[in-house]
Amino acid sequence: MILSNARLVFPDGIRDGLDVVVADGKIAELRKRSKSDAIDLNGSYLAPGFIDLHIHGGAGRDTMEASMEAFKAICDYHSGGGTTSLLLTTLTAPIPRIVEVLRAVRDSSRAIKQIAGVHVEGPFISKMRCGGQSEQFIRNPDNESVEQLLEHSDVIKRFTLAPELPGALELIDRLRERGIAISGGHSDASDEQGRAGFAHGMRHVTHTFNAMSSARRRGVYREAGLLEFALSEPEILCELIADGHHVSPTLIKMLYRAKGPTGICLVTDAIAGAGLGEGTRFPFSGHECVVAGGVCLLADRTSLAGSASRMIDLIRVMVNDVKIPLHEAIAMASTNPARALGSTTKGRLESGADADFVVLSPKLEVLQTFVAGERVFESSGK
Secondary structure, eight states: OOSSSSSSEEEEEEOOOOOEEEETEEEEEEEOOSSSSSOOOOOOOOEOOEEEEEEOEEEEEGGGGHHHHHHHHHHHHHHHHHHHHHHEEEEEEHHHHHHHHHHHHHHHTTOOTTEEEEEEEEESSSSSTTTSGGGGOOOOOOOHHHHHHTTTTEEEEEEEEEESSHHHHHHHHHHHHOOEEEEOOOOOOHHHHHHHHHHHHHHHHHHHTBBBBBEEEEETTEEEEEHHHHHHHHTOEEEESSSSSSSSSHHHHHHHHOOOOOSSSEEEOOOOOTOOOTTOEEEEEEEEEOOOOOOOEESSSSSSEEOOOHHHHHIIIHHHHEEEEOOHHHHHHHHHHHHOOOOSSSOOOOOTTTTEEEOOOOOOHHHHHHHETTEEEOOTTT
């Protein structure tokens, strides 16, 4: 397969005049445009497929269903937003329920190519910063629970925890030994506690600005929280829900100034309500939630529950509202998350990389999505 007449999006800019040659699910080469038999993309953007590190569901389905059918529906729905790889993300729940999801993902990942593993979010988080998570199941790390989870460490790629909890630093050590990325989140950590997590190997933070401690007084002095620590530490990679609801454009600009284009990973944090109609009610983490105004809220509308967005929605917010260059916004949805996963074959347009692509119109509409060289989505308007 040869893809031609496209504007290729790289982390450092956008280039014309190149064909992308695909063979056996990989990029065989990038070469100067030729007149050979090719798929004409009519001047559209061709970007690496998007990688979502934090996604609970979509189209009315939830990761916690622990079924291949649910996982397939989630992946299919988000492929329409340009996502070609994702981490199915769990919720705070009894350990056996989380283990059930881990087993189901292992059984499903070979058949569903978009599944890159699991992001375990909770139960080792702060009750002070639980957000839409179920407070009744929040707990401190204990050896028995950790052992049950680590029996499935082959599918766990990312783990969100609160570094201030008793036993959290020891857990970070154990996760790091297994090659699992540790992300601080749903946390009330002080600056000192955040730094302790960093010293043990925490290199990420979860949905920056949301469910996260920030600057406060301690006695007569003011100290930083996890937010300010993350902003100040160059080695911390920050998740960002740039859906236009969770974080304002001004705060996104502040994060961008602090971290630059390489320090941010766009995540949807989408839940089952993504793709459902306005006013639709649905369950999530033991709560009744509702889709309202482009986001998912608790049914009593007192708190955000999660996102109703796909990755292309975040790209549009970054480009149109925050005024980030398109190639940088796309890197935040592809190259940076690939680095967070430790992947050397995803999130890039280069020889030997996976043939995961998204084709975008000038208006940033997803026209086509490819996974391993196979078209998994095509816009009905094309």
